[in-house]
Amino acid sequence: MLTDEYRYKILKILEANPEISQRDLARELGISLGRVNFCLKALIEVGLLKATNFRNNQNKLGYMYFLTPKGLEEKSVITAxxxxxxxxxxxxxxxxxxxxxxxxxxxxxxxxxxxxxxxx
Amino acid sequence: MLTDEYRYKILKILEANPEISQRDLARELGISLGRVNFCLKALIEVGLLKATNFRNNQNKLGYMYFLTPKGLEEKSVITAxxxxxxxxxxxxxxxxxxxxxxxxxxxxxxxxxxxxxxxx
DNA sequence: AAACTGACGTTCAATTAATGAACGGTTGAT
DNA sequence: ATCAACCGTTCATTAATTGAACGTCAGTTT
Structure with missing residues (x-):
């Protein structure tokens, strides 16, 4: 389930740190990996988030998640x-x-x- | 699941009104009938509550749930x-x-x- | 008296939500 | 080439909750 709580928290964290892994995100949010995966997919589905392939400075590969313009707009609504x-x-x-x-x-x-x- | 929230609320309600039905209790607590039944059984199981057969003034039959001495004692602990x-x-x-x-x-x-x- | 009504507690199949072990893929080091 | 470390994805399993259905009982109606 994707509630406002996680909409808000995920958008906030990803805005500040788009290259966090799903595992670290799960740890930070105190929820399971599977649930994070589900929430991210849902946020992408509705167009608030976009995932792009990305490999950073060290042994990390995976996605970079950044907020779409709609995501930035919606984030303030969700936060309020x-x-x-x-x-x-x-x-x-x-x-x-x-x-x-x-x-x-x-x-x-x-x-x-x-x-x-x-x-x- | 029986949490402190429902331990407290159920004991409080039943202390004031021992002859409430499980359905009304469910309505008052905002949970399902099945869950109330489960919680009551659990509270009886651990000896905080006792159910006695009872038929009251009108068309009601069923149980009267009252707090045992242990239930009264424990209620204050749970509330705190x-x-x-x-x-x-x-x-x-x-x-x-x-x-x-x-x-x-x-x-x-x-x-x-x-x-x-x-x-x- | 027989059938009906309504409220009771009990049950349990079905639904919903959440978990985390397992998998295949990619990278960089040994 | 092998290994170890992460990555995202999947999904069988567990946990929690629901509420429709059931049998029972007491009063009411036919």
Whole structure:
């Protein structure tokens, strides 16, 4: 599956470093090689990325992945959308944490009360 | 899979409302019926929950799920652990959002600069 | 009383998502 | 020529989840 998270992260990494290998990309993203391969293909498929054969200074061969004009354009859209989602997530987390704090305090207070009762 | 998230949520909901059906629980948690069934069995398996046959005021039959003493005890541990994880998640999200903001601003600034250049 | 309705928990075949070992190809060193 | 080190690609396998289908029970309707 190709989510905005990986759209954003992959485009960002490749813009800064187009000659990274799929394995290193997988390591950096914390996902499997197969999944990286799948995501790259998908990004190429929709025209955000282009792969060109390339052999660099040392024992590396393989592709260089660079953003197409459409990719550059779309990246800002994706980034903004991803940020928006993260801000929402942040707000949700805030209320969720408040709720959790209440739960913890409530339990604590019960325990404390039980302790008081047990005092001689 | 039974994660802390559902351990916490299920124990919380059932403590407040032990006679909820698996379907309603699924709806409330936003997961499937099969998964709720799986989670409940797992919680019963480890002794945090107990199911007793029960028929209530109207056309409902089925189980009443209530927390065992161990379940009550463990719930506070799980809640605290879950809160801690959420706080970490919150902190991570904060830096992630900062990073995203930078990216957005950077792109904006490039676009703005391009606009200026294009001015006659 | 027999048939129907609706809600219950249980099951499991099917779907979806993700993994990583294995493969063939290419490069540069031994 | 052989070897070792990477490369991208593939795909059988595992993991996780879904929800339609099933049998059961209690109340309602025919």
């Amino acid at each position: 959308r991803f940020l928006k989602a993260k801000l929402q997530e942040y707000a949700n987390l805030q209320t969720e944490i408040e709720e959790l704090r209440k739960d913890v305090n409530q339990t604590m207070s019960i325990k404390y009360h039980q302790m008081e009762i047990k005092q001689p | 652990r879950f809160l801690k994880a959420k706080l970490q998640e919150y902190a991570n999200l904060q830096t992630e959002i900062e990073e995203l903001r930078k990216d957005v601003n950077q792109t904006m600034s490039i676009k703005y600069h391009q606009m200026e250049i294009k001015q006659p």
